[in-house]
Amino acid sequence: MFSLNVSGEKEVERKEISQAVISRLPRYYRYLGELRDDGVERISSQELSELMQSTASQIRQDLNHFGGFGQQGYGYNVEQLYTEIGKILGLDQIHHLVLIGAGNLGQALANYVNFERRGFLIEGIFDQNPALVGRQIRGIKVRPMEELESFIIEHHADIGVLTIPKTAAVAAADRLVRCGIKAIWNFAHVDLKVPPKVQVENVHLSDSLMKLSYNICNYAELHREQTDRAIDP
Amino acid sequence: MFSLNVSGEKEVERKEISQAVISRLPRYYRYLGELRDDGVERISSQELSELMQSTASQIRQDLNHFGGFGQQGYGYNVEQLYTEIGKILGLDQIHHLVLIGAGNLGQALANYVNFERRGFLIEGIFDQNPALVGRQIRGIKVRPMEELESFIIEHHADIGVLTIPKTAAVAAADRLVRCGIKAIWNFAHVDLKVPPKVQVENVHLSDSLMKLSYNICNYAELHREQTDRAIDP
16 A cells, blocks of 8 residues: 655555545544534544444545554544545645536535635626526626636636536536536536546436335335245244 | 345445435435446546536445445446435435425426426425415416425325425425424424434525635635735745
8 A cells, every 4th residue: 555755755556546435534534523623522432423324434444545544542533633634635735716607506616715714715607598698696607608718718627517407518528528627517417528637527316216216116125025934933 | 334134135234324424425426327428338436526616535435335336357247336325325215305385496496397307306395475376387286385284295295395484384294294394495494303213305505605705715815814924034
């Protein structure tokens, strides 16, 4: 997991870390932030695992990927671990977002001030609908799609947010990629094909709802089976 | 994977299936739906894997959990597989939703007609804000929170959707659980503690954005390292 760099410092090789581990980091960050706000100074992996309904071993393994912040017999320093995970997540940097699609979902995201607190600034909002262009959402003007490229370059935008239907999303993603966007936060119900250097994070709401539907039906099914077995002679 | 039931039919034991597999089912469903709409009648696991940028072996493994729909040398019957996965996902059933929180995100979800096409009917919308109560969102009246319990029972609602801040979400979830809701689709940035019979699916938007941030920074880091190495003597 570690290597020594030329100055002899312990250096983390990030490339080996699976997306499953990365997916759990924001949750650690959230819990540690809450503990810090509650004035908790240190916590053991055991206590943290009980709070997070996880296992102490998974927590230790996950955090070891990044250098292992805990000390035997002391546990984790909450403030320090919170800050470090924030840095690992890149939250010590400012990200500049452009949002494409000023419909209901776009408006919901633009109005969500917590993103801003974490350093994700929505710089511009774009829509192809002339009825929406010129409106203000939380002080941010909705612009026509024609201005997208020049705006991205001028404002050094690094994240494009797609809150448009899937029929329009592929073309919009291509335009984002062509002007050098680093990442796309994709709410359109389509898988985007982009070069490897462009990071994509999908939020497919329908998929999430279908998974819920499966789990409802499956629980009912299992429960029915168990009841059947229980009344079997 | 299979067992024979009393009438001798092959029966799938669903309980062994991991959430990772379940998470991939909606994506199969989406691709098969598009193939069907394009008039494609059959497809091999190889062709499907190329389309989905997956591997043929994963596709075969995943679908085998549910009975294995493919035939050697023929591939999958698109229409049949689409219908079967729909059934597995419980999409042949109607779900009745109540949405708590008529803010921007709640409005965005209520306006999303595709959920309805899949059998997820938003029956009622609730909000504690008197300024929103009485308004209509796509023909659905926003009701005061006092009416929540009686409405759920009367309309046999099985899914509660939480689009409220995390400070209010825990109490709202408790109320949903007490009136026998089967599942919660949770957009609040908090982990809900509910009995095992209540299914929870979280959509933590901040977590998703943080993961994106990590991947941007990590890619830059790896790319920098590679550049460093390339210019090394």
